[in-house]
Amino acid sequence: MKYFFVSVFIGMLLSGCNTTPKPKDPIVKVIDSCSNNYLVINDIKGRIKDNGFMQAQVIGENLTNGYFKVKYKIVWLDENGFAIDSILSNYTTTPAYPNQPFYINLTSPNTKAKSFRFYLKKEGKTICQEQSNTL
Amino acid sequence: MSRTIKHTLSSILATLLLSGCATATQNIDMNNHKQTPAVMGLDYRDFQNVAQDMIQSLVNSGAINKQDGGRYVLVISRITNDTMQHIDTDQLVKKIRVALLRSGKVVITTAVGVNGAEDNMAMQTRRDLRGNAEFNQATVAAKGQMIAPDLSLSGKIIQRNITIDSSTQQVEYYFQMSLTDINTGLAFWEDEKVIGKLGSNDSVAW
Numbered sequence: 001m002k003y004f005f006v007s008v009f010i011g012m013l014l015s016g017c018n019t020t021p022k023p024k025d026p027i028v029k030v031i032d033s034c035s036n037n038y039l040v041i042n043d044i045k046g047r048i049k050d051n052g053f054m055q056a057q058v059i060g061e062n063l064t065n066g067y068f069k070v071k072y073k074i075v076w077l078d079e080n081g082f083a084i085d086s087i088l089s090n091y092t093t094t095p096a097y098p099n100q101p102f103y104i105n106l107t108s109p110n111t112k113a114k115s116f117r118f119y120l121k122k123e124g125k126t127i128c129q130e131q132s133n134t135l
Numbered sequence: 136m137s138r139t140i141k142h143t144l145s146s147i148l149a150t151l152l153l154s155g156c157a158t159a160t161q162n163i164d165m166n167n168h169k170q171t172p173a174v175m176g177l178d179y180r181d182f183q184n185v186a187q188d189m190i191q192s193l194v195n196s197g198a199i200n201k202q203d204g205g206r207y208v209l210v211i212s213r214i215t216n217d218t219m220q221h222i223d224t225d226q227l228v229k230k231i232r233v234a235l236l237r238s239g240k241v242v243i244t245t246a247v248g249v250n251g252a253e254d255n256m257a258m259q260t261r262r263d264l265r266g267n268a269e270f271n272q273a274t275v276a277a278k279g280q281m282i283a284p285d286l287s288l289s290g291k292i293i294q295r296n297i298t299i300d301s302s303t304q305q306v307e308y309y310f311q312m313s314l315t316d317i318n319t320g321l322a323f324w325e326d327e328k329v330i331g332k333l334g335s336n337d338s339v340a341w
Contacts, residue, residue, distance in 0.1 A: 049197075051200040051240075053194060086234065086237065087183070087186060087190060087230055087233075087234050088187060088190060088191055090187055092184065092187055092188070106191065106195075107191065107194040107195045108194075109190075109194065109237060109238055110238050110239045111239060
């Protein structure tokens with residue numbers, strides 16, 4: 001009986017050590033938001049659609065009184081965390097109108113995508129700070 | 136004698152000056168768009184951006200999802216270049232068809248095309264080798280094996296030049312694409328992307 005409990009305890013300890021490490025990088029990374037007072041991420045969503053493609057939606061907001069363009073890119077990852085090579089992972093732009101939210105709705109290039117990393121920046125700025133969030 | 140030396144020196148000086156003015160050749164980083172200035176015509180950045188937008192629109196639409204889970208067979212139809220530039224529309228189409236193929240939802244047929252088979256050798260090989268005693272006929276493609284396309288991808292690129300003032304012009308490029316179901320003739324997906332450029336009237340956009 002004693003041996004049984006010791007075995008179970010050791011088993012639990014070992015299985016605890018065997019968990020997949022969580023990625024250090026955040027799902028969404030805002031690049032170049034030096035003061036982070038002009039751009040904010042309000043929501044991130046991800047889902048696997050019925051057809052197997054993954055869909056991601058990021059809602060941000062332009063907190064300023066001026067119009068600017070937001071550059072973003074998404075890297076789709078397969079179930080093992082490997083990046084899926086695709087033209088859809090290049091930087092692209094979307095308008096951010098003053099004091100209004102903007103919606104970015106993206107679909108994975110194939111059905112292998114199980115997660116993603118999203119990078120966002122104001123057009124023409126340098127890297128300053130990052131903002132994290134979870135799915 | 137002194138005149139000869141003078142001429143020689145002048146020639147050397149002129150050569151040095153001319154070679155100094157020439158732009159040195161260098162490789163450019165196709166991923167660093169800041170390295171090369173924007174141009175009034177269409178360049179690789181425009182084709183990449185439009186292809187990316189079109190593919191994203193296409194996969195977002197769900198038009199390439201077959202009900203039974205299988206793959207659609209796609210044929211590339213005519214992509215009309217209605218601009219003043221000499222454009223090989225394959226610069227755009229190739230990116231789209233590669234992405235569609237990689238999606239796992241579409242296969243592209245090269246046996247059919249606007250001007251006959253896209254891959255002539257594939258067709259010619261079938262015809263030439265069939266019945267040829269030199270070849271093992273069991274390895275020759277049999278009749279009735281080719282798969283007919285389900286979908287057709289067509290499009291058009293349009294250019295519009297607008298004079299803003301005596302020194303400035305605006306050039307608009309419209310990229311229009313349609314995905315048609317060959318069986319019914321219905322367009323499953325359509326989209327349009329516009330690229331606008333503002334520049335000097337001296338820049339020629341063709």
